[in-house]
Structures are given as structure tokens and as C-alpha cells.
Amino acid sequence: MIKKSDIVSTVRMLQEEHLDVRTVTMGINLVECACRDIRATAAAVEKKLKLKAGNLVRICNDLSAQYGLPVVNKRLAVSPASLLLEGHNRSGALLLAKAMDRAAAEVGVDLIGGYTALVQKGMTPGEKVLIESLPEVMAQTGRVCASVNVATTKAGMNVDAIRMMGTTILHMARATKSKHGFGAAKLVVFANIPEDNPFMAGAFLGSGEPEYVINVGVSGPGVVKRSIDRLIKTRPDCSLGEIAEEVKHTAFRVTRSGELMGREVAARLGIPFGVVDLSLAPTPRVGDSVGEIYMAMGISKLGAPGTTAAVALLNDAVKKGGAFASSSVGGMSGAFIPVMEDHALARAVEEGTLTIEKLEAMTAVCSVGLDMILLPGDTAPETICGLIMDEAAIGMINRKTTGVRVIPVPGRKVGDRVDFGGLFGSGTVTNVNCPDGAAVFVNRGGHIPAPIQSLGN
Amino acid sequence: MNRYVVSVLVADRVGILRDVTSAVTDMGANIDGFSQTVVAGYFTVILTTSFHEPRSPESIRENILRNFGPDEAAVVVQPYAADAVGRIPVKGARYIVTVTGVDKPGILKTITGYFADKGINVEDWFVEFDGGNVRHIGEVSVPKLLDIKQVQEEFQHLLSAMDMDSFIQHENIFKATNEIGAIGAILSGGR
Numbered sequence: 001m002i003k004k005s006d007i008v009s010t011v012r013m014l015q016e017e018h019l020d021v022r023t024v025t026m027g028i029n030l031v032e033c034a035c036r037d038i039r040a041t042a043a044a045v046e047k048k049l050k051l052k053a054g055n056l057v058r059i060c061n062d063l064s065a066q067y068g069l070p071v072v073n074k075r076l077a078v079s080p081a082s083l084l085l086e087g088h089n090r091s092g093a094l095l096l097a098k099a100m101d102r103a104a105a106e107v108g109v110d111l112i113g114g115y116t117a118l119v120q121k122g123m124t125p126g127e128k129v130l131i132e133s134l135p136e137v138m139a140q141t142g143r144v145c146a147s148v149n150v151a152t153t154k155a156g157m158n159v160d161a162i163r164m165m166g167t168t169i170l171h172m173a174r175a176t177k178s179k180h181g182f183g184a185a186k187l188v189v190f191a192n193i194p195e196d197n198p199f200m201a202g203a204f205l206g207s208g209e210p211e212y213v214i215n216v217g218v219s220g221p222g223v224v225k226r227s228i229d230r231l232i233k234t235r236p237d238c239s240l241g242e243i244a245e246e247v248k249h250t251a252f253r254v255t256r257s258g259e260l261m262g263r264e265v266a267a268r269l270g271i272p273f274g275v276v277d278l279s280l281a282p283t284p285r286v287g288d289s290v291g292e293i294y295m296a297m298g299i300s301k302l303g304a305p306g307t308t309a310a311v312a313l314l315n316d317a318v319k320k321g322g323a324f325a326s327s328s329v330g331g332m333s334g335a336f337i338p339v340m341e342d343h344a345l346a347r348a349v350e351e352g353t354l355t356i357e358k359l360e361a362m363t364a365v366c367s368v369g370l371d372m373i374l375l376p377g378d379t380a381p382e383t384i385c386g387l388i389m390d391e392a393a394i395g396m397i398n399r400k401t402t403g404v405r406v407i408p409v410p411g412r413k414v415g416d417r418v419d420f421g422g423l424f425g426s427g428t429v430t431n432v433n434c435p436d437g438a439a440v441f442v443n444r445g446g447h448i449p450a451p452i453q454s455l456g457n
Numbered sequence: 458m459n460r461y462v463v464s465v466l467v468a469d470r471v472g473i474l475r476d477v478t479s480a481v482t483d484m485g486a487n488i489d490g491f492s493q494t495v496v497a498g499y500f501t502v503i504l505t506t507s508f509h510e511p512r513s514p515e516s517i518r519e520n521i522l523r524n525f526g527p528d529e530a531a532v533v534v535q536p537y538a539a540d541a542v543g544r545i546p547v548k549g550a551r552y553i554v555t556v557t558g559v560d561k562p563g564i565l566k567t568i569t570g571y572f573a574d575k576g577i578n579v580e581d582w583f584v585e586f587d588g589g590n591v592r593h594i595g596e597v598s599v600p601k602l603l604d605i606k607q608v609q610e611e612f613q614h615l616l617s618a619m620d621m622d623s624f625i626q627h628e629n630i631f632k633a634t635n636e637i638g639a640i641g642a643i644l645s646g647g648r
Contacts, residue, residue: 002553002628004583004594006635011555011624013634065606068626253634260633260640267644326640 010253018222018288019254020070021261022281024060025113025198026053027205027213027274029079038092041084042099049076049103049112052212057108059268060261069257072219072283073423076104077203078114086126093133094140101141111186113203115146118193121155121447131161134168135175138183145201151191151392153399156450159389163445165189166385170408173377177410180418184407185340185372189388191395191402196275197331202403212271215331216262220254221280222288224314228296243297244317251278251321259326277331278322279367280314282342284425290314290335291344302344303354311335312365332401334367340420340427341372349373350417350428356387357433364394369402374418374429377410382439383432384408389442397451459508460489460537461517467530469500476524481506484520505537547578547598551628552605554612558621560591568593571615575608576600596628 013019033044053076060071078100085093097115104112115137117127134146148165151157169189173181188202195206198215205213227250231238258276266273282290291302294310315334322329337359339345348354356373363369369391375384388404395402409418412429419426465477478488481504490505506517514534521532538544556568565584572579581596599605609625616623632643 002596002631002635004585007553007555007594007631008592010631010634011626014626014630015622015624062606065609066627067630068624069630256633256640257630260629260643263640263644 013223013253014068017226018219018285019257020072020219021216021258022219023073023075023198023200023217024056024071024262024265025075025077025203025215025217026056026269026271027077027196027209027215028052029205029209029211030081030114031079031083034084034086036087038085038088038095042095045078045084045096046099046103049078049100050106053103053107053109055269056265059265063261063264063268067257067261069261071261073111073200074109075198075200075203076107076109076112076114077198077205077215078112079205079207080116080118081114082117082124082127082130084126085129086124088126088129090129090133090136093129094136097133097137097141097144101143104143109143111143111145111200113145113147113200114205115144116148116204118149119161120149120152120158120191122158123161131164131168134187135171135183138172138186139175144186145203146187147190147193147202147204148187149190149193150388151396151448152450153192153396154450157191157389157392157396157448159385159442159448160445162189162385162388162392163381163442165388166381166383166442169384169406170379170381173408174410180412180420181377181407181409182420182424185405185420185424188371188403188405189392191392192400193403194331194401196277198275198277199279199281199332199336201405209274210272212269213274214262214266214269214271215274215277216258216265217277217279217281217331218254218258219281219283219288220250221282221290221293223254224250224280224318225287225289225293225296228293232296240297240313244313247314247317248321248324251318252325255322255325255329259328273328275328275330276322276326278318278329278333279331280318280335282336282338282345283423284341284343284346286343289342289344290337291342291348295344301351301353302348303358307354307358308361308365311337311362315366332367336368336371337362337366338368338371338405338425339373340425341423343425346425346427349430355433356430360390360394363391363402364398367401369395370404370406372425372427373406374412374427375406375408375432376414376429377408377412379408379432380436380439382442383435385442386438387432393448396448459511460505461508461512461514461534462490462503462505462537463517463521464501464503464533465521465530466499466501467525469495469498473500474502477502477504477521480521480524481517484512484517485509547576547600549598549600549603550605551580552597552599552625553628553631554593554595554597554623554625556593556616556621556623558591558616558619559589560586561619564591564593564619564621567615567619568595571612572597575603577603577608597625599625
């Protein structure tokens with residue numbers, strides 16, 4: 001029989017510490033759906049999604065009951081939609097996005113990612129159409145998520161594309177003004193976008209991926225936080241090394257539960273299993289916060305000096321535990337810091353201890369970037385471009401993924417509160433220091449060359 | 458081969474296993490199945506043992522009892538039924554059952570009554586007490602034809618009426634989170 005202590009600790013993780021599988025994301029390649037007639041393309045896309053993903057939610061729910069392990073979100077990630085938009089216009093793009101939206105609703109998933117363009121080195125007409133269509137698409141669909149990759153370590157940074165994104169993000173927010181600019185919350189601008197990321201809004205199916213695949217995103221901030229609490233309760237003077245060790249062991253168990261679920265879902269669907277994304281993904285719920293983990297370590301005010309080191313400790317320990325747990329890890333794999341989706345981070349921003357600049361420093365050592373941050377509605381496009389360029393630079397130089405998901409809330413000023421509800425959470429509009437100081441630099445446009453791969457300091 | 462199944466119940470003390478095993482081994486037997494546990498200070502062991510020559514169950518029992526004081530141990534010996542393993546009543550997926558709450562009379566009767574009605578076989582069960590609280594942990598085999606979601610809901614409903622929290626979860630989630638073998642091996646039932 002399995003050891004009783006092991007049973008008790010697993011039950012505690014599941015029942016008391018909010019362990020869940022944050023997302024089971026099915027990747028589907030749509031390239032075969034391309035036709036000269038965009039209506040035929042959209043119809044083929046809708047048909048394929050319904051046919052192939054029709055059983056995803058039921059299977060996830062069955063396995064969730066069997067294991068007592070909740071699968072919070074069931075989602076789809078498709079090959080870049082821009083590939084289907086070559087030779088078409090914005091109205092065709094909207095037609096395609098609506099077909100994706102209908103199919104997602106039909107199969108019961110909450111979000112579908114892959115309304116994506118990869119433009120780090122240049123832009124095709126189809127990619128341009130996709131970016132230009134984003135305001136309309138986000139205003140007229142409910143489940144479609146978008147991502148645009150503007151930089152890679154190999155290709156450098158496409159500043160012309162970033163300039164386009166700065167304006168587009170503002171237009172997306174204005175197009176969804178009645179929802180406080182929520183449309184912008186469904187777009188991530190990336191550097192080094194992962195091709196197997198199961199988390200939204202940035203999930204898409206990369207060109208190196210199989211025709212169909214199951215990728216899983218685990219969760220577990222509550223489990224990690226409680227494990228640190230227990231360690232400190234028994235050993236109040238424990239060192240940071242001991243905390244790292246505790247996190248590593250906990251990450252092992254969290255990762256294993258995700259892989260178990262992912263492999264079972266894939267087997268029942270008869271498709272390959274891809275990866276477990278080790279990322280600690282918070283929710284707005286108290287007890288399911290990454291910020292609370294840093295506080296448990298001893299950072300009493302998030303944003304204080306030492307916070308970046310706490311992020312680094314957590315991120316590295318999670319990776320080490322996860323990498324030992326599974327040989328199939330990928331995606332972003334680290335700690336997320338989505339401000340609105342994490343009540344502790346959101347409160348620190350509201351109280352002013354955690355600023356955008358400190359968040360940016362934290363993104364140098366965590367798995368993503370400036371995520372779910374509310375900006376004033378009158379933020380200049382050049383300011384948003386500057387934020388994207390800074391984040392892209394961190395990713396490009398450090399050979400890691402970074403992203404920007406900011407929401408310039410129409411009509412709102414610094415200090416105003418906005419609530420998106422559900423997993424998207426709530427937060428306070430925050431300010432960017434010296435917002436108009438880089439316009440000339442940004443507007444030069446062009447391309448920042450790929451970084452040197454030697455002289456690594 | 459002449460095989461017997463032996464069960465011994467005795468108040469726990471040092472040396473019980475030596476007294477039992479030496480009694481059968483000295484008769485020329487090989488012990489080929491064994492499980493023991495201690496509950497609230499009482500020791501119990503069940504073992505199977507094989508002899509080259511036929512022995513009467515009574516002679517084995519008497520030989521064991523010689524190592525104990527008068528009325529100290531209760532010993533049962535009977536011939537091993539060749540089809541015992543084949544008669545395992547349920548073939549199905551294995552689930553772990555946990556039930557927690559304030560201890561009260563009737564919990565085990567309720568649990569085992571429900572499982573028996575459903576044809577669910579209890580393979581192992583453990584109960585631990587912490588003050589007035591109790592935790593039951595069990596391993597059961599659920600017939601394939603049963604809808605596990607329905608079983609879980611009925612079981613929770615039944616136990617919640619006794620103010621007990623209860624869960625039935627497939628054993629693989631416990632293996633996955635506590636063992637280091639590949640997940641693929643766990644799913645295929647191997648190592």
C-alpha cells in the first residue's frame with residue numbers, strides 16, 4: 001500500500017492548498033485549412049476544431065473526478081492564424097477569428113490562443129492584417145487570444161513592429177472601452193515566444209509541433225506557500241537554502257500531478273503528450289498567490305530590496321524540482337507575476353511598494369514579463385512601445401521569454417481601480433515613471449540587431 | 458507442496474515474530490506469504506507456509522502455541538485453498554479512500570456497508586485517532602462497470618450526513634506525487 005503519510009500529504013495538497021492543473025491546452029495545427037476563399041478557410045477551421053477538440057472538456061472532467069484533481073481551464077492553441085491570412089484583408093481576419101470563437105464556445109473551452117503573428121525579423125502582409133485586425137477581433141469575440149512575437153535572441157528586435165503594437169494596444173483598449181479595455185488583456189507581445197506554452201493569452205502551436213498535442217500548465221502557488229509556512233513553523237531560523245530545497249521538493253510533486261493528467265488526457269484523445277509547463281500561475285484567490293510566497297520567505301513588503309532575489313530563488317527551485325520530476329517540461333516554466341491576477345501583487349502595486357520599474361527588474365529572473373498591468377487611458381503609444389522594448393531587450397539579451405500584457409484603461413487615471421472579474425482579477429491603474437522621455441528613441445524605428453553570443457558578461 | 462495459512466493474535470511484546478516463525482520453520486516449513494500489524498497494542502500476523510510432507514493443522518497450531526504462555530495467543534491454522542488468489546472478488550481500478558472528522562459510532566459500518574452493496578472490495582484499511590478526531594485511509598478495488606463519479610457523489614453524500622469529509626481518488630495520483638518512477642510506467646501499471 002502507498003505510505004499513509006504520502007496519502008495524507010497528497011490529500012492536503014489537493015483539498016487544503018488549492019493544487020490544481022491550471023490548464024490542459026490542446027494544440028491543433030490549422031495550416032491545412034488555408035484556402036483562397038477566406039469563408040472556406042473559416043469554415044474549415046471551425047469544422048476541424050469542433051471535430052478534433054469535441055471530447056477535450058468531457059475527458060478532462062472525467063479525469064478530474066477520477067483523481068480528485070481539478071482542471072481549472074480547458075483551452076485550445078492553434079497554429080499562427082496569420083498563416084491563414086496571407087492574401088486576405090481585415091474583414092477576412094474578423095471572419096476567421098469569429099469562426100475560432102464559435103468553435104471554442106461549441107467545444108466548451110474558455111479561451112483559444114493562436115491569433116498570432118511572428119514578426120521578429122519582418123512582417124508579411126498576412127501578419128500585418130492580423131495586427132491591424134486586433135481591435136475589431138478583440139471587440140467582437142469573447143474567447144480568442146492573441147500574441148505577437150517582436151524579438152528573439154537569434155533575430156534581434158523589430159522596432160517597427162513594436163511601434164505598430166503600441167498603437168494597436170491603445171486601439172484594442174478603446175475598442176473594448178465598455179469593458180474597461182479588457183480587449184488588451186487578451187494580447188501578449190513577446191520576445192522569444194515559446195512554441196508549446198499552454199498558458200493564455202500567449203498560447204499558440206509552433207511550427208515544430210505535432211499536428212495535435214496536449215500541453216499542460218500546472219499551478220500550485222498555494223501548495224508552495226504552505227510548504228514554506230510549515231518549514232518556517234518547524235524551523236523559524238531556516239536559511240534560504242533550506243527554503244529553496246523545500247520549494248524544489250514541492251515543485252516535484254506539483255509537476256508530477258500535471259504530467260499525470262496531461263498524459264492521461266492525451267492517451268484518451270489518441271494524440272501525443274507534449275510538455276508540462278512548470279510555471280507557478282496565481283489566481284486572484286487568497287491562498288493562491290505567488291506574491292504570498294515571497295512574503296512567506298520574509299519579504300514583508302513586495303517591491304522592497306531583495307524581492308528580485310526572492311523571485312530568482314523561487315524560479316530556480318521550481319525549475320529544478322520540475323526538471324527532476326519530468327523529462328517533458330517546456331513552455332515558460334518559472335514563476336508568473338501577473339499583477340491583476342495575484343491579490344498580493346495587486347495590493348503592493350496599489351500601496352506603491354511595487355512599481356513597474358521593480359516589476360521589470362523581477363522579469364529578468366522570472367518566467368515572463370510585465371503582465372496584467374493597468375495603465376492610464378491616456379498613455380502615449382511611445383510609452384507602451386518603450387515598455388515593450390525594455391522587456392524585449394531583457395528577453396533577447398538573456399535568452400529567455402519575456403512578454404508585455406498591459407491594459408491602458410480608457411478614461412481611467414492613476415489610482416483608479418478596475419475589476420475584470422474571474423481569473424483576470426482586479427487592480428489599480430499605475431503610473432510609468434518619465435512616460436514621455438523616450439519618444440524620439442522609439443520613433444526611430446528600424447531593427448535592433450541580434451545580440452552577440454559571446455563575451456557573456 | 459502442502460500449504461497452510463496461519464493467523465496469530467496476541468498482546469504485543471518483543472519476540473512474537475521469532476516465536477511464530479521459529480515454530481513453523483523448525484517443523485521444516487518455508488514461509489511464503491506474510492503480513493503483520495499492531496492495533497492498539499495487539500499484534501496480529503497472517504502468513505502462509507509450505508511443507509514437503511503433509512501436516513495436520515492442529516500439529517502446526519500446537520507447535521506455535523508452545524512458544525506462548527497459557528491463553529496468551531489465539532492461533533488459527535487451516536489448509537491453503539489453491540484457488541484463493543483466483544477468488545479475489547473484484548477486478549478493477551484501485552482507489553484510495555480518505556474519511557476524516559470527529560469520531561463517532563457507525564462510521565466503519567456505514568463505509569463498509571456502502572462498499573459491500575456496490576461490490577467494491579476493501580483491500581486495506583487503516584484508522585488513526587487524534588484526540589476526538591479520526592482519519593480513515595483505505596485502499597479499495599472498484600469494479601470497472603461502476604461509474605466512479607456516481608460512487609464518489611453517493612459516498613460523499615453518505616458521509617457528509619455524519620459530518621465527515623470523504624474522498625475517493627484513483628491511486629495513480631498518489632503514486633505520481635510520491636514516487637520517482639516515470640509517469641508512463643505508473644500509468645501502464647509497471648515500474
